[in-house]
Amino acid sequence: MNCQSVQNKVLALPDPRQVGEPLRDHLERCGSCLAWWKHAVRLERMLERLPAPPPPAGKKAAVLEEITAGGPLIATVAHEAPTRRPLISRPVIAYAGGIAAAVMVAFGLWLALKPGTKNPPTVQAPRHPLLEKVIQRDRELARAETPSRRLEILSSLADDLAGETRGLARAATPEELKELAGWYNKVVDDGLVKQAERLPPNSLTPDQKKALLNSLSRKLADTQMEVEKLSQEVPPASKPALQKIADSARDGQQKLAKLAGEGV
Amino acid sequence: MTRDPESLPHEEAEWIRDAQSGDRAAYARLVEHYWDRLYRWLYHLTRDRHAAEDITQETFMRALAAMKSFRAGSNFRAWLFRIGHNNFVNQKRAQKRITQPLPEDVVGTETGGPGDASENREALEIVSQAVAALPPDFRGALLLRVEEGLSFREVAKVLGTTEETARWRVFKARQKLMKVLSPEILPPGATTGEM
Numbered sequence: 340m341n342c343q344s345v346q347n348k349v350l351a352l353p354d355p356r357q358v359g360e361p362l363r364d365h366l367e368r369c370g371s372c373l374a375w376w377k378h379a380v381r382l383e384r385m386l387e388r389l390p391a392p393p394p395p396a397g398k399k400a401a402v403l404e405e406i407t408a409g410g411p412l413i414a415t416v417a418h419e420a421p422t423r424r425p426l427i428s429r430p431v432i433a434y435a436g437g438i439a440a441a442v443m444v445a446f447g448l449w450l451a452l453k454p455g456t457k458n459p460p461t462v463q464a465p466r467h468p469l470l471e472k473v474i475q476r477d478r479e480l481a482r483a484e485t486p487s488r489r490l491e492i493l494s495s496l497a498d499d500l501a502g503e504t505r506g507l508a509r510a511a512t513p514e515e516l517k518e519l520a521g522w523y524n525k526v527v528d529d530g531l532v533k534q535a536e537r538l539p540p541n542s543l544t545p546d547q548k549k550a551l552l553n554s555l556s557r558k559l560a561d562t563q564m565e566v567e568k569l570s571q572e573v574p575p576a577s578k579p580a581l582q583k584i585a586d587s588a589r590d591g592q593q594k595l596a597k598l599a600g601e602g603v
Numbered sequence: 604m605t606r607d608p609e610s611l612p613h614e615e616a617e618w619i620r621d622a623q624s625g626d627r628a629a630y631a632r633l634v635e636h637y638w639d640r641l642y643r644w645l646y647h648l649t650r651d652r653h654a655a656e657d658i659t660q661e662t663f664m665r666a667l668a669a670m671k672s673f674r675a676g677s678n679f680r681a682w683l684f685r686i687g688h689n690n691f692v693n694q695k696r697a698q699k700r701i702t703q704p705l706p707e708d709v710v711g712t713e714t715g716g717p718g719d720a721s722e723n724r725e726a727l728e729i730v731s732q733a734v735a736a737l738p739p740d741f742r743g744a745l746l747l748r749v750e751e752g753l754s755f756r757e758v759a760k761v762l763g764t765t766e767e768t769a770r771w772r773v774f775k776a777r778q779k780l781m782k783v784l785s786p787e788i789l790p791p792g793a794t795t796g797e798m
Contacts, residue, residue, distance in 0.1 A: 350777040351770060380778055386749045391646045394656040399638045402660055455796045506665060512672050536777045
């Protein structure tokens with residue numbers, strides 16, 4: 340073994356300090372390799388002590404508090420959704436709110452009933468960030484006073500779902516992604532597009548309607564593009580779910596663009 | 604010194620099982636156990652403590668959401684760090700158009716520990732900068748191996764690559780550092796490495 344070969348072997352070890360017999364023999368006989376090896380050992384020790392500044396904002400405490408302080412959230416959501424509906428008296432608003440509530444209940448049940456769940460869905464369910472967002476959107480929908488505002492909220496809900504799917508694309512199982520893709524389709528097709536089709540004639544000026552629908556359409560086009568790009572980077576089993584989202588986004592985008600072109 | 608790579612294996616398995624059943628306190632223990640080490644690793648990847656903290660937070664929330672998909676008996680740390688790495692990659696992609704900030708000055712921020720007195724602070728800073736200049740893939744692999752004590756196989760799992768590639772990245776990272784750092788920075792006299 341020549342010196343270069345020995346040095347390469349040392350650097351390829353899991354720990355350069357732990358050299359085996361043949362390498363040790365060489366190091367004991369070769370002064371320059373021994374000096375080099377001492378450098379390598381010192382480097383390894385220094386790498387273990389690389390300085391890192393403390394985290395700035397104390398988010399660990401916030402996360403721990405959020406995790407430990409949560410109550411039986413799923414039970415609250417599952418029972419709140421139906422009782423909130425009477426608050427939304429007008430049919431169109433009830434329809435929009437219903438979409439968010441349906442997604443919310445479905446998401447809560449999904450979290451609670453996924454395989455491996457031992458406890459009933461009413462206890463100790465984790466407060467999932469997406470569920471928080473869906474609840475928030477549901478509240479916003481209940482408070483929204485104009486059709487255009489409701490469209491914007493539904494669009495944000497669709498963004499939340501697509502964003503979550505994108506974020507989980509590499510970590511979640513294909514089945515979980517499929518569920519999220521189904522909800523995305525529901526929000527876009529049954530919520531966003533139908534709301535747009537039912538926009539009351541005098542709720543906005545023609546220019547305002549066109550601008551709003553074009554803006555929503557562009558958002559869906561962006562989602563389609565991003566998700567299609569992402570689908571090239573995920574395992575094959577996860578591709579269909581992402582493709583479904585891209586398809587839903589494209590269909591929604593085309594329908595909204597058509598409505599915008601027609602002047603609704 | 605490898606940082607406590609296999610600590611509390613029995614308790615950890617219990618925490619994971621309980622967390623998968625919806626026990627928030629059990630998941631909080633996992634957060635307590637892994638937060639600092641995940642943050643450290645992400646800090647060395649991002650060179651930005653705000654970004655590292657954000658990604659750490661995001662990682663634990665995503666891990667919580669995906670907890671039930673974790674396969675019992677496999678390596679939780681490797682699974683967690685893999686989610687962290689995915690988040691890091693996503694964040695990098697999202698910020699690709701933003702100018703990369705200069706590495707933060709970490710002088711005087713080291714938390715300290717046994718043996719610090721025998722190390723030269725200046726030399727540590729220089730090594731730190733040399734590590735920061737490594738390609739991210741090499742840096743990530745090297746620190747998972749050296750700081751976290753993961754096997755090459757586990758490093759490969761975290762980074763989504765093969766064991767051979769992981770071994771190669773660690774080797775190349777060490778080789779580059781040895782070339783960059785002069786003997787003045789790495790004087791042999793203080794070494795206590797065993798042969």
